[in-house]
Amino acid sequence: MRLQNNKNLNQTKRIGFIFDGKKYYGYEGDTLASALLSNNVHLLGRSFKYHRPRGIISAGCEEPNGIVQLELNEFTEPNRRATEIILYEGLIAKSQNRWPSVKYDVGAINDLLAPFFPAGFYYKTFMWPPKFWKTYEHFIRRAAGLGDSPKKDDPHKYEHYHYHCDTLIVGSGVSGLYAAKIAASKNLKVLLVEQEAQTGGAILSSNKHENKINGKNQTEWKHQILDELKKAKNVKIITSTTLFAYMHYNYLLAIQDLQPSKGKDKKNSIRQVIWKIRAKKVILATGSIERPLTFNNNDRPGIMLANSVSKYLNGYGVKLGKDIVIFTNNDSAYQTAIDFHHHNINIAAVVDVRNNIESDIPLKVRNLGIKIYSGSIISNTTGRRKIKTVHIKKINENNVKVLNCDLLCMSGGWSPTVHLFTQSRGKLKFRDEDSCFIPHQAHQNSLSIGSCNGVFDLKNILKETYSTVNFFLNADKKDSLDGKVFESETIKIGKQENAWLINKKNIGKSKMFVDFQNDVTAKDIKIALSEGFQSIEHVKRYTTNGMATDQGKTSNVNALGIISELTGQDISDLGTTTFRLPYTPVTFGAMAGRFVKEFFDIERTTSIHSWHVRNNALFEDVGQWKRPWYYPKKNETMDEAVSREVKATRDSLGILDASTLGKIDLKGRDVSEFLNRVYTNAWSKLAIGKCRYGVMLGDDGMVVDDGVTTRLGEHHYVMTTTTGNAASVMSKLEDWLQTEWPELEVYLTSVTEQFGTISLNGPNSRKIVESLFPDQNFSSESFPHMSYKEFEIDNVPCRVMRISFTGEICYEINILGSYALSLWNKCMDIGKNFNITPYGTEAMHVLRAEKGYIIVGQETDGSVTPVDLDMNWIVSKKKYDFVGKRALLRSDTVKEDRKQLVGILTVDPSIVLEEGSQLVEVETSLPMPMVGHITSSYYSPNLGRSIALALVKSGTKKKGAKLIVPTVNKSIEVEIANPVFVDPGNERLLA
Amino acid sequence: MLLINCPYCGEREQEEFTCGGEAHIERPQNPPDLTDDQWADYLFLRQNIKGLQYERWNHAFGCRQWFNVARNTATDEILAVYNMGEKPPQLESNDPLTPCGEPPIGSGNFSTSKK
Amino acid sequence: MSLIRNTVLEDIKIEKNGISIEELPFIGKINLRGNTQDRDFLSNAESVLDILIPTDPNTKIQNKELQVIWLSPNEWLLRFLNNDNFIRIFEELNNKLNPEKTSITDTSENKTIIRIEGKHTTELLRKFMVLDIDNALKDNLRVAQTIFIKIPVLIIRNHLDQNKQSFDIHVNRSHATYLRDLLLDGCNQFIN
Structure with a gap:
């Protein structure tokens, strides 16, 4: 029932809403809870374990019972507290954890079976035999559910x-x-x-x-x-x-x-x-937060926290009952009696566990003529869907007085x-x-x-x-006092009396609820203690007290009090359970924020990206980069597209967007010394205009990166790194310079995105650069492999390097980013006569594997040295030191039976092995001793058969040996081969 | 999330920084002369202190400078920030009183046995 | 067929909900590195540039032609406001400064600049940036290198008057489209 003229509500604005299919009205300013209560809806759901009828007990975020499913379909949210939902027009909510309806609930049979659901029931019953869990799980999950999680994308x-x-x-x-x-x-x-x-x-x-x-x-x-x-x-x-x-x-x-x-x-x-x-x-x-009292059948709808009842009355103008009983162990609940008296509502009785009640507010209540039962308790309540009677008795006496009531306000003190x-x-x-x-x-x-x-x-x-x-x-700790002084009158307050367990003797036969949401009773706590659980953290987990969505805001201290009373220990010695974040539940949607769907992860795109999109490229994520994976033509499968791209590149001309490679500009007096220290090979003699491949190690001797560095001037070099390692290499190089070698005069500047990089590969690539730069000589004599020149097109400078990651003649053109797309188009135009074919990362992988070139992160995994990669040639023996050198001499890294890089050919050339497959020498019973694994595996259209690279124990010495790849259905025979499958003599590369 | 006082940029969020592990481990000048054990000591062995630890941090998304931080790893208090090459300051930290470094009340790591 | 220039974003300027987001055209930028203890370096650089080089962290000094932006204790961004003298200055720096002890790198196109203006600009940035904008960019002498969600950016405050907010965000060109699209998504609704 609603009182008129409440200042917190706008009672001129009626708001319609639907609860459990029925239409109700509230006012602007209501919460869903206050609106439901004003419509006399007390029964909001069934309890978790025993399916007992439950109603709202509080008016805030501590609410354990009044949780609802808000809205429908894609807008639905489970487990929302009705006490926190602000009412709006058209709101739809329904009660949870009941079937088929909140008034007639099949699961309520659990209440009658209560003796069979004690603390630890699930642990004890469903643990053995383990394989039966699959059978139990379905039923337990269904029985234990709170709300329904949304099935559709959240459009908010x-x-x-x-x-x-x-x-x-x-x-x-x-x-x-x-x-x-x-x-x-x-x-x-x-x-x-x-x-x-x-x-x-x-x-x-x-x-x-x-x-x-x-x-x-x-x-x-x-x-x-x-x-x-x-x-x-x-x-x-x-x-x-x-x-x-x-x-x-x-x-x-x-x-x-x-x-x-x-x-x-x-x-x-x-x-x-x-x-x-x-x-x-x-x-x-x-x-x-006000605490409930723990007495028999303290969970019926209509039993509420006293201060919350006052809040509904004063804050929302909701009168929750006609015959009201208050049960307390402290003074604060008396204020509720006064509040009702102001509205001329009858208080049938105040039941107070204390004997001497002499403080100000209780005296005022007594003077209003309200009956106070001192030194008394409520030993039981009745009423199935809402409270009907309370049983009042003096502590230590047996006479019970039964009083009719429709609202019981309780207060067990404050936390x-x-x-x-x-x-x-x-x-x-x-x-x-x-x-x-x-x-x-x-x-x-x-x-x-x-x-x-x-x-x-x-x-x-x-x-x-x-x-x-x-x-x-006060920042300066001065005693400057700001702000007006506010004061209030003195009120004498009486001492609170602990009443953790009302009628302790009766604990075994009673339903004294402590945690309303998880249905934990005082008896459950007693069982946990008698079964040997001592620490509060263990009791909590065994009984699940305080582990529901309300995180025990109303139950944790009461549970401590009960343990204290049952064991005779002080609460201060028990400690508390951890108050974990979040304080109240937080939705996944809020945690994800805007970073869903198209914004799920950061994306980086090159200057040529729009061309790739227009030409139907499929993309592969390489770090944050979107790189073209392959460019399927109509009806082409991935294998067909990749084979076409690979073959066209070897036969004539392929074009690759290589803009994503990291580029670091190095300047200063000591760059060559710096390169000597961070790369395994020697750099002092690199001539201006020449390029050199380098492998970078960690100080543990393991390969971390590779790439080509070019000397542009006396004190000027530019280093390329792998796409994925650009940032980490830059950061590591800065680290060495700032912290270990501050004496070196070297300055680094990232220029990764200053340039777009177009890589032209294949026997006809020379024709394109000759057409782009008509005045230049691109013969191998004047522009050999591993060299660099700077040219111009339309007055735009281009850095051209003849380096290769395919084994074909290749020219890499670096041009200012804003011209890259235009240059790409120009190459495509000129290349028409040579069947120019754009290829993606997949074809790039096949091409380099045919040539036996490694990819850091594919052939290496942080446990592979350059020696393991059969790249002894790149490890300088003359340099006194470089990063990783000492570790290459550790007893472990010099072992001869380390895994080493080899080529693998299947005996049946049509079988393409799975990357990551294990290699064994002989098939035995499980576990089979494995000698290596496949790192790369492709179908090579140029060879007309499958090829693979692998790391195999002592592999370099075992060329020609037979191994087996065991799979689920069959065993595949393979042979160890040279990892360079195409052009081992480099005739094509150097042509 | 820590708030780290970069010697150049002032207080910035931890997200802008990367941690480079224990500080004051110098790369040996003569690696070829070292035994495997000595090299392993430099390369792998770290103190991993619970309590006051000296660490290297880099303002990776800011000024990209490396510097040292004295941090109590149990409480996450940063006690000092100082430049590369400087000696670690002599500090005292409040070492954790309980096994997991949390306060005795409010953590639950008290058993019901008497103190 | 001669080469043409392309901007990073396909729509250079978009206005939405009182916010304008615009990609500025590429104008010369130079990354300058050198040691401030080296008197020759500072005096030569300042004489070529005809402007002081800021040594206070996260500040900028500017004239009509040029902003000199502090990036680290030995690194500055020279951002030209027009291209009139860019090539001349780039060459003069190379001639005057000691190549053994400095680095002068053309980074004109390494990052693009996105300018955001409008009433809710600070609120928009707060949706994505952990930086204490009110403090780190408390006046228009300040700049900050920081992160926009996890994207590294350099942000510069242009405005003097809080009612005419304007910021320039320098961002890797590869990140620019994602960053701009996210900003636009953030413009849908302002609630605080």
């Missing part, structure tokens, strides 16, 4: 947003708002984050007539402060934003929930934003919300007098204020906030 957008500020304030209750005001007056850049749609925190649930601040009621005070903050340019306030992670160096993550848009914008609108916040100082004003504080590695201490963990020692530059710091009364909150925030924010 998600955003990440980086934000830096001087002061981050988490929570906008009294202390948070006050701190923001103080920080604002110090001219700091302030970010105030509030998890609910409205600012105010506890102000929203407090009675408007009590607890004035400087004579104003709290709501008026809030609006005054908010108006000031909104005017300040240095303050930003975001609501519906939950801070869920607090990491190193004040790096925090928050998730902002935005209202779903309507109509045509719905699909691409931003649904959630993850704020990535780096704050100089953090003020935690996260408040506290400060220290989750973020402990995530930040702050240390807690346990305060016995009201049984709560409070911040003790901060690890980072942060401050806890208000009730998350264990300060619960308004007067002290105001006083401490003023002094501690001022001190915390």
Whole structure:
């Protein structure tokens, strides 16, 4: 039932929504929970294990029961807390974990079978025999499900947003708002984050007539402060934003929930934003969470946390009952009685476990004529779909008084919300007098204020906030006090009394729920302890207490209390379980942000990319690069296309976009000495205008990169690296120069993208360059293999190198990136007469394998030396030192039976081996001793048969030997061969 | 995510940096004269300290400069940043009190046995 | 058939939701390296360029013709604002500076420059950049080398007036299309 004239709602604006197929109405400003409760919908779902009827118990993110499936189809989200969903027109939600309906649920049979579902049930029952797990799994998964995960792509957008500020304030209750005001007056850049749609925190649930601040009621005070903050340019306030992670160096993550848009914008609108916040100082004003009491049948719909009931009443104008009973162990719940009294609603009884109740608020309740049962407990409740009666009895007496009621408000004390504080590695201490963990020692530059710091009364909150925030924010530690002083009257508060287990004797026969979402009872905890689990972390895992989606916000401290009571140990000795991030669940969509579909990974494209796309290239990812893989013509398979490209290149002319190779410009006095140190071969005598191939090792002697370096001038070289290693080689070279050899006068500059690189390969490649540069002589005498010249086309300079990765005559032309596409087109035009054929990375691989050229990262894997690659010729014996030299003499690297590079030919020439296949000498029973593996394998159209490269133990000495490649269906016979299959005499290359 | 104070660029996010492992390991001047063990010592053996460790970091996506960092690997506190070639500063760090380096309360790594 | 020049992006300028994203034409750029302890290097370079070389990290000094941008303690980007004197200066630097101790490299096309302007520019950049923009680029003397998601970029603040925001992002030409498309996606909606 709804009260009129609630200030937090816009009661002129009615909002229609659908829950479990039925249409209801709420008002603007409602949450789904408040709207459902105002429509008398209490039963929201079935519990996880026993399928007991459950209703909403709280009004915030701690809610364990009120979780729903929001929206349908591609927009659906499971496990959303109804207490956090802001109502909007057309909202559709349904209850979860019930079949066929929430009122008649088949799984409820589990409740009757409860004795068979104790703690550790799943562990004990479904472990053996292991192979039966497949049978169990299907049923367990179905029974254990919460909501349904979405089956379709989420059409919403998600955003990440980086934000830096001087002061981050988490929570906008009294202390948070006050701190923001103080920080604002110090001219700091302030970010105030509030998890609910409205600012105010506890102000929203407090009675408007009590607890004035400087004579104003709290709501008026809030609006005054908010108006000031909104005017300040240095303050930003975001609501519906939950801070869920607090990491190193004040790096925090928050998730902002935005209202779903309507109509045509719905699909691409931003649904959630993850704020990535780096704050100089953090003020935690996260408040506290009320604890339930643990008594028999404490989980019926209509049994709720007392303060949450007040919030529904004061904040949303929802009257939750007519006959109300309050059950408490502390003073705070009495405020709920006063709140209802203000609205002339009858409180049937307050049941208080304490005997002496003399403090201010309880006295006020007594004076209102409300019946108080002191030293009493509620021993049981009845009511299937909603609470009907409570059984009240004096502690240690047996007489039970049965009272009818439709709402039971409970309060077991308060737990400060220290989750973020402990995530930040702050240390807690346990305060016995009201049984709560409070911040003790901060690890980072942060401050806890208000009730998350264990300060619960308004007067002290105001006083401490003023002094501690001022001190915390003063950079110079001067005692300058900013911000207005706010005060409130003194209220005498009574001591709380621990009541972890109500009616402990009865624990074995009762259903006293501790964790409502995971259906863990006090009895389960007792079983875990009696089975020998001692550490709180073990008890948690065995019982699953606190492991549901609410992460035990209402149950963790109660579980500790129960363990303490059952074992007689102090809670401070038990410690707590870890408060893990995220504080509340975060969707995968939000984590992925914009980086899905076409933005899934960074893409790099060359200057010629648009040509490749227009000419139907398929692309291969090489690092971040999109490189043409092959260019299929109509109806061509991949094998056909690659064979055509390979054959055309050997027969006439192939053209490759080689722009992705890394290029590093080296200048300075000591470049040749530097090259001597980082490459295995000698560089001192390289003439200007000549190119040389080099292999780079790590200091462990293993190949890390290879490429051609060209000497352009006396003190000027340009190095090429493999596509994938361009950045890491550059970084390693800088490392050597900066840290080991600062005496060398060498400067490096990356010029990878200054140039587009076009590689012309094949016997007719000379015809093209002769046509491009008509005045030049390209004969092998004047422009031999491994040399370099600079020419011009239309006044654009071109660096031309005669080097080869195919074994054919090849000219690589480097031209300014913006001309590369135009030059490519020109080559294609001139090349028409020579069947010019663009080829991709696959044909490139085949061509180089035919010639026995290695690819770093394919023939090598970080465990291969140049000697293993049969490349002794490139390892200088004369140089005293180079990177990797010493390691080539280690006992392991000189072993003769290391894996060495060889060619492999299958006896049946039509079989193309799988790359990665293992090689064995003889077939034995498993495991077979293997002697090597295939690193590259292709069909060679030029040889008309398959070829492969492999690393084989002592391979270089075993040419001609037979090996076997065992596969699932058959064993393939192969022979070790020379790895150079085409043109071993280099006649074609040097022609 | 660390916030690292680059000697040139000031405080920047960890994402802009790469870590180069333990600092103050000099490449020997005379590799051919070293035994396999001595070479392995330079090449492979690292202290991997839990607590105060001196490390090399590179502002890879910024000014590309290498520098040294003194970091408590258990708490991730950065205690000092200093240039290449400088001697490590003498520092004291709060070494972890518990096996996994976390505070005794708020971590759960306390068993129910008495202290 | 003579050679023609192509820009990196197929649409050079796009405006969306109050933001303009434009690829600037390629104008001369030189990567200059040398030791500031070497007095000859600084004085010769400054005399050829007729401008001071900044030694404060992440700053730039500019005149009508040229921006000199600090990249590292021994590295600067000379970004020409027009091509009138580029070749002359490139040659003069090569003539005047000691080739054993310096590096003068034409990097005109190594990176392209994308200019972003409009009311929500800072908000747009915050969606992708971890840099503390308000601090690192607090005035128009500042530059920063940083990352745009994981793409290395050099970002330069052009504007004096916060109400006329303008930034130049220098990015590898290979990354430019992806970066621009991501920026455009980010322009769809501004919420903060």
